[in-house]
Amino acid sequence: MHHSQTRPKPTATSNSSSLCHSRPSCSSRHATVVLSCKASSAPAAQYEPVPAVRGGLPYIGVLHRTPVNQLFSFVEREFAETGVRCLDLQVFGRHAVYTRHPEDIGSVLHNPSKWTKAPLMMKRLDRWLGEGLVSELDPARHAAARDVLAPAFRAQSVKDLVPLFADVGQQLAAALLSQAGSTIELEPITRRATLDVIGRAGFGHDFGALQMAQQQQQQQDQVDIVKLFDDILDTSMLLIMNPPLPDALVPGHSSYCAAVDALEAVALRLLQERRQQGISPQNRSLLSFMLAAQQAAPGGLVSDKHIRDQLMTFMLAGSDTSATSLAFCLYELARRPQAQQAVRQELQQVLEDTPIDQLQPDAFSSLPYLTGCINECLRLYPAAPGLARIPQQDAVLGPHLVPQGLPVVVDFFSCHRHPEFWPRASEWLPERWLPSNLKALGPQHPDAFMPFSAGSRSCIGRYFAMLEMQVMLAVVLRQLSFAAVGGEGSGQAAAAQSFTLKSRDGLRVVPTAAGR
């Protein structure tokens, strides 16, 4: 996720080279700037200007060379070619500093009071996400909202969801088997599966998204949420670039508004249904926890609008991210028959022939090779490829000074491919995550692997997502083999963003029943 704004000036001493820093289109890479820095203990220190991305044009930046939805891949190539730590990227006349260095990423994310979320970006998504957990800006309200939801994400609550994950995994396997021998696109079908998971686990409601894909015709009262997201995601990505245009002129805005309104109607219907059914202690969904908090403190934080915002947030945050990771994982395995075989052997060794519904939840977290495959996809294809933060005062990133207010994008996509911190960085190597290989092949810095972010705004659903993916992949790969269309290969799949990360060219595979 990206955000940029007109570049504020650093607190600079009168020095001719400081002008170079405040004019980031200057491509001088080595000039040293003398600045007085509020963030440094020294009254004056020497800093290097953040180099500008090469070949940018004054207003549109690099958009003549790359589409908006491929900025992260573009920046990664630029990092790889120049070897720099940070880059200044201008789009629509607004600047943002991208950093791929784990030290910077750690220091930004672990200091949320000094580095806040970008208010302008959140404001432009207000109609959709409101003040849900991802977009809430007020630290006290955020902490209180997170406390309400936290019980649903405790280890035991998530382990109790294993039968549900397995059931949806089974439906996914059946949907794939029904198309055995044909070419299928993975992303649309994994999006349906994870939406069904969050519907049932989070809201106690079955969206029937997987089933809907198999019906010839949609029934009259059915809403296909996956289609609504198609209308929301591209436009929301443009909105978070914060273009200096009224929202109504942003391409796709009217379909975006219509889809947001339709999604809101779904959220409000869920709320009404759950309220009518009443809350039972057995129902430990997110929606039930919120309704219980509302009943306990009427007029407090948890209003109906608050619940609406959280439902809208979780429909996306709890489904799109895991769907991307699942799809890339199946695709990478399809391209590597040996790795696929190794997963199947591990499944056989650890799970034997025990029916899935009789397995203990802990069995799924004892699959190191499968978990290595998931981690390797989270590394190369992080569903949230980067996050924007705003420094509340002048800040130092390595040799660079970042002036107060200038957005910084912590670039997980590039960090996860940084050759200094990842041996054999460009290779997809599930074995790098095996305990015996971690030292030699794993991340060479504690903050080099950040798919779920870090600190108080890190992913609340991290453990949920990992167990969901472990169970669903185990269920699917026990029953199906996959071959990649276009053949086997070891290079990376091309990535793009549509709010979250997606593939650029589709992830096509041919499924067959395992053992055939």
Ligand code: HEM
């Ligand atoms: C592979 C799967 C996932 C990945 C890679 C992922 C990644 C992330 C990242 C990077 C953030 C930080 C976003 C930011 O600071 O703006 C985040 C936040 C969040 N995630 Fe996830 N996520 C995943 C799955 C899930 C699931 C399954 C759920 C819910 C069931 C979930 C719910 C959330 C929520 C609510 C937040 C906001 C947390 C806060 O600000 O307190 N995520 N996620």
